[in-house]
Amino acid sequence: MKKKILVTGGAGFVGSHLCEKLSKNDNYEVYSLDNYFTGSIGNHVPNVTYIQGDTADIATLVNFNPDMLYHLGEYSRVEQSFDDMEKVWRYNKDGIFAVLEFVRKAGCKILYAGSSTKFGDGGLGRSASPYAWTKASNTELVENYGAWFNVPYAITYFYNVYGPREIQTGKYATLIALFKEKMKNDEPLTVVSPGTQKRNFTHIDDIVDGLILVGENGYGDEFGIGSEEAFTIKEVAGLFGGEIQMLPERRGNRMTAEVMSGKTKALGWSPKRNLKEYVEECRRNDWK
Secondary structure, three states, X not given: OOEEEEEXXXXXXXXXXXXXXXXXXXXXXXXXXXXXXXXXXXXXXXXEEEEEOOHHHHHHHOOOOOOEEEEOOOOOOOHHHHOOHHHHHHHHHHHHHHHHHHHHHHOOEEEEEEEHHHHHHOOOOOOOOHHHHHHHHHXXXXXXXXXXXXXXXXXXXXXXXXXXXXXXXXXXXXXXXXHHHHHHOOOOEEEEOOOOOEEOOEEXXXXXXXXXHHHHHOOOOEEEEOOOOOEEHHHHHHHXXXXXXXXXXXXXXXXXXXXXXXXXXXXXXXXXXXXHHHHHHHHHOOOO
């Protein structure tokens, strides 16, 4: 009998790639629950059943007990979260409680996609932004459900994911996709001051490989999935080669974060893609 896998946020950037790879495994039936806040029907892939709605309503929307739940479907922007507090609370706080109650009753494992922003203030993540606080406190709640109710769990931390299907325009655009769009339109590359903040950019294929590996083999612990190669934002702009336009500093913009991928590597994971090659590939394809 096939195992039922549920991915929240399965129509989003990371979630759609995860669904795509999981759906190629003949042993899995893959389902997505997404409210399409930043997800898109254009990200749908074959052999996945799509359910529309908020994770806060998971108990009424999902009428089966999955064997595994990948919980990616949360609000995931730092600077924008100051203006989106109601959405942040609905998607991240109401959502995590409903999802944890769901997996507790279903008796399945949860992989929670945490946020590396929690390491920006020494591992607490309680002061940087509404987004960082919700993600850090959600991590604690997942761990507590493991201790209180024996819910099997694993927690992952991504580091600046890039690759196909990133949001390229608008308020929720991500950096690499935004730079691609600006190069395509011959516009200056906007860099938030001071520009010396470092990020560990990790290709989506490496993230998905890590997610599945941890989902299948990681239990009761935290697993970082990130490239150890760090770039300042100015250095990234230099890779693209466009004109740079500096923007004022923004709240919640951490300067660095230490990559903690040792436990993931111990399971057999290692990054196989790098940012320089990806930028060159995009350049050859006219920034598509």
